[in-house]
Amino acid sequence: MKEHETNTKDGNISRKDFLSLTGKSVAAGAAGSLIATGILQSDVLAQTSKKAVSPPASIPAGVEEPIVLEAWKSDVDQQSGPTPTPLPPARRIRYAVVGLGHLALEEILPALSICKKSKLTALVSGSPDKMKKVAAQYGIKTENCYSYQTYDQLKSNKEVDVIYIVLPNALHKEYVIRGAKAGKHILCEKPMAISSRECEEMIEACNAAKVKLMIAYRIQYQPHNRKVRELVQNKTFGAVKYIEASNSQGSANPAHWRHKKALAGGGSLPDIGLYCLNTNRFILGEEPTEVFAYQYSTPGNPLFAEVEELISWQMKFPSGVIASSSSDYNVHESRHYRVLCEKGWLNMDKAYAYKGQKLQTAHAEGKMEKQEEIGIAETNQFAAEMDHFSDCTINNKRPFTPGEEGLKDHLLMEAIYESAREGKPVKIIRNAGQGTHGAEPEMD
Ligand code: NAD
Secondary structure, three states: OOOOOOOOOOOOOOHHHHHHHHOOOOOHHHHHHHHHHOHHHHHHHHHHOOOOOOOOOOOOOOOOOOOOOOOOOOOOOOOOOOOOOOOOHHHOEEEEEEOOOHHHHHHHHHHHHHOOOEEEEEEEOOOHHHHHHHHHHHOOOHHHEEOOOOHHHHHHOOOOOEEEEOOOHHHHHHHHHHHHHOOOEEEEOOOOOOOHHHHHHHHHHHHHHOOOEEEOOHHHHOHHHHHHHHHHHOOEOEOEEEEEEEEEEEOOOOOOHHHOHHHHOOOHHHHHHHHHHHHHHHHHOOOOOEEEEEEEOOOOOHHHOOOOOEEEEEEEOOOOOEEEEEEEOEEEEEEEEEEEEOOEEEEEEOOOOOOOOEEEEEEEEOOEEEEEEEOOOOOOHHHHHHHHHHHHHHHOOOOOOEHHHHHHHHHHHHHHHHHHHHOOOEEOOOOOOOOOOOOOOOOO
């Protein structure tokens, strides 16, 4: 069933079904007015079509048929969502997480606990004390705990299918290549590396080892951003003309690797500006042909002795869209974008945050402007991206955000730095080809 087909006979959806599908993030009172617009209805229909997980078109030899549970709704609990369809624990894809820093401890390990197709079975860390505590907390066997020196021994560990690299950017290449040589599929944090050349080596190594490589672009698995992509590519508000995007935050510790060029590769651009760059490409579905940039770092501020503070750049797309983006390491947190279309606009607050996305639209209705907020149930972005990679591993699919997506972004970031340095626009001669996305993720 396609996303906009409905499973009701007359194509409409009952109020009871609506309430049970929208989940807690949409208040029942607001639902009536939103459904009248037809915008939220498409969300509801999209969710309706996903009540059960569709089996893959073909199941490779040795892979068991997926278990598909019937959707079940209680008469008394009208707010219940779609029936979850987790894989049995024994059939989930097993992850080794490499690097137990901020992101791994606060987001990735907790997300693995709520995944439906993925689970944590091994850890890699340079800190034995920390790893011992984390292993005890998550029930990881001592023999599945590795140091950076013993990392290659993962090759003989039959309890690991995927290695997730969550290290400083400059270490991604080494650990991706060593992981591929160990015969494991690789999920790698963004930015993919610190140069396009490194990205190419990582892709080559994974191809040579016949393992999958996915870059953890979590926004592309986030439902509000996916909804914007759908509305934009369907031209719901007419053609897009201009995008304004910003991802900015404060930073306080000049000793952190993010402020060391050799480990980070750059400053705010590869760390947070990358979200604007990558999300613009994702929602438009096209590749920029030219960029123009400025950058600035406050003189004497030790935070920016090696990497840039602020970078602002424009990208020109073949359809005529111009996207203007910025990232800054020295301002109060602000993560948003606005898409200006012929007959309306879309505005996303907290666009690149871990949660709290707020999607508003406006469009002309006669002489009136109609503004509304599109309510979509939140999901855990990390769990969604890991379950997508697990699905690709189980069903032998190309990941939606493969290594080539990371390479494209690095080629663009190199052009953005060149433009800022030279003070002139830079044409994008090479963009790692068109159509590098893999299989669309199944979203709940
Ligand atoms: P962090 O500094 O909190 O953790 C990095 C880990 O790497 C630490 O455990 C540290 O001990 C270890 N490490 C190993 N070798 C090191 C070395 N030579 N120097 C410094 N640390 C070393 O960083 P983080 O915020 O967890 O970021 C890790 C990766 O995740 C980065 O690539 C970052 O861009 C990415 N990230 C992604 C998101 C996202 O939303 N997808 C968010 C934050 C970070």
